[in-house]
Amino acid sequence: MSGSDHNPAGEAIGAKAFVPSRRAVLVMGAAAASTVVTIRPALAQTAGSIINCEIPVPGPHAGGNFIAPDGNLVAPGTPGAAAPLSRPLRGEEVRSLLRSGSTPAGVDPQSAQAYANYIRRLQSGMSGFTCYASLQMPR
Amino acid sequence: MKHRLSIQIGPVAFRIGSAWAQPLDALARLYAAYPEPEDGICDFTVRLEAEKPWRRYFRPSVAIRGDYILPDAAPLSLAHGLLAAEMGMNLQMALGQKRYLLLHAATVEKNGRALIMTGESGAGKSTLAALLGERGWRLMGDEFALLDMDSGMLLPFPRAVSLKNGAIAVMEAQVAPGRFGPRLEGTPKGDIRHMRPNRNALSRMGEGAMPALILFPRFGAAQAVRSVGAAEIFMRLTQASTNYVSLGRRGFDSLTRLIANNPALAIDYPDTDSAIGLVDDFWRELAA
């Protein structure tokens, strides 16, 4: 959301016809700024209370594949890619990994980033997605 | 199912079925003072069942299922069956509750007006609400606040308080042992002990209250109070609500009304005593 806290023409919204009472200055924002935030369904805050979930990295459909730093699956043994995790990550581990980058026990920080990016790329239908969705903060 | 139990918590009735006796025995003891649903009808069904048929006996693991389920849920060990039952009820509320706007928030009431405390888990709202509930406030709920979209009133949902780690000892020092469930060690959320709200909270579980103040508490930092802008409150409350989006215009109308009618403050607190002091101060000012 852009930092424009002041909306000089705000009072006009909802009026039947648009009649500005005075000439106001409109801040158009930079081309790259964002002025629309859509409210998305949220489970994140309740995740700990409603689900004990795990995310396999990678999922069973890609067993054996390595994970590149950007989170993509690559052939086993690819240089610079992280080996598959031998155990699934618990929900709380994923939450702190995604939020603060803190590394799950027994995982080196560089691989952890690859795993985090893999998890961020999970989509509906993939193993671990609902767990991720329930932990995820709004985009 | 082989073992079954029905419980009424505030306006919501659950029936819980289980493949094992242990989780329901523990649940029945913890919820001993709660009414059964008067009409025998339940809003939600929770099932605790073996993940695979042979896992009923061999390394038993409890899968949490029911009317509404999330895939990817990992089972809990049978020793944590009570937690599984609690999570199962929470899950039904989070995914299936459409009668009320549901906020992930703790609520307490005094003189007919309710205080809403919300924040991410770990912010301490649950402990704070439990403590206030023993100090002259009525505990309406430590986990979910139910906002009636027609009246704007908050309805109690006084399930057993879920105390985690350090909060367990804090409450054990103040509350009679008979109100606690078993201490569950090494759960995915750490150590957990459930605590039944007091008699006042249970006997008045049918009695709602109009909200008066919204607090965003945060435990751990030096004491500080700041006001929160209305747009930020809106954003935070939509993220604290599991059903806002699915309620459509009624959700929008009731949430914007809640924000228009109630002041909101963010408080940082280093210890629970200072938080309780702050809350009592705010309340006096509001009443004045």
Next chain:
Amino acid sequence: MRNARLLVRALGDPASVRACDWAGLISAARAEQLIGSLAFRMEGQAVPPRVAAIFEAARRDSAQARTQALWEAEMAHRALAPLGLPIILMKGTAFHAAGLDASVGRSVGDLDIMVPHDSLDAVEAALIGAGWEHVKDAQGYDDEYYRRWMHELPPLIHRTRDRMIDVHHTILPLTARPRPDAQAMIAASVELENGLRILCPADIVVHAAAHLFADGNLAGGLRNLWDIDRLLREFAAQPGFWASLGECARLHQIGPHVGRALRLSHRLYGTPVDKAVAGRARLTDLLFEMRLLARNGWGQEKAKALRFAFYVRSHWLRMPPLMLARHLWVKARS
């Protein structure tokens, strides 16, 4: 009585439901995704206050689900309109868009559309340009399998709205034995006010029957059969409907499945059906009925062996034996 049977009776004859295992009825309805339909059917019946409140919330919820489904269709329409193609809504979204009786309380998951086969690439590109993305990595066996043998593109999901779209070019996998005539379906489709299209009434029923009996393992079958009941009752009022249903079923090689759909809809929901199109009752109808009703009042699946048999059948129907063997082999190794 199994609660799936109670659910079926409540849908078919709401007035017959008095005192009953309400919690069981509600759990079975939720498990079969029929809670919205049940809530509308039971509107106006004398039910206990808590049940009335549950139904009221379910009716409100389905109004919201309807808004979402129609909005997804609208956004797909906006993305695809520049291509100037016929875009045919299917299944639940089509029922809602056309205001059919089958839409009352009907939940909708994914958006299903059908477009001409030779426009698939353009449609996929336009959707990706408008914010949809591939669900799985568009590489490897799954993707290849989809593009070669399936009746639809690999599923796409919208980046911000988290809703899936299935883009069909016909109604059954190309590996299945019946070969429906997709071009004829598109040619016979009907335009709605907003420019989107739906299949003609007979083809809607043909598709529903193909989806239920020729493609899947009957999971969620009670809901699909309830669609068929509602569709048949509404369309039967149009002159010549039964004859055209028989013709379309033959044209698309779905005759036996349409017959089965009519017979089971009649058995379970009491739907008045045309005897010629329905055909003679078969002993296997009973197995299908048992499979459809394999749900108890705790919402649990029952009759595991029968469920498994129908799971195997669903693969058998979709693939010739050698291909099935290769498919299972690749799946087992992955």
Next chain:
Amino acid sequence: MAGPVFATDPEAQVSAVELDGLSVLFHAPSGMTHIVAAPAPQILDALRIGPADAGELLARLRAWYDFESDDEVADAVDARLEELEAAGLVRRA
């Protein structure tokens, strides 16, 4: 060269509540809630006069407002329209 023409929904379809200078919009056709900052609400108002391309839209806004700076205003309008289109709040007419 005239670019694409954009349209928006009538006011009755969009409930707006002002919070802190931001607008919270409930968009009835989609059932979605959006929080929007200036100049998004002003663009929606300007489009309610009738469909317009980016140039015409900018002319309407100029008639009502001064701009803080004239640099890259056209680019900003394009960017805002793209966002609003992605959110479903404006569509190609």
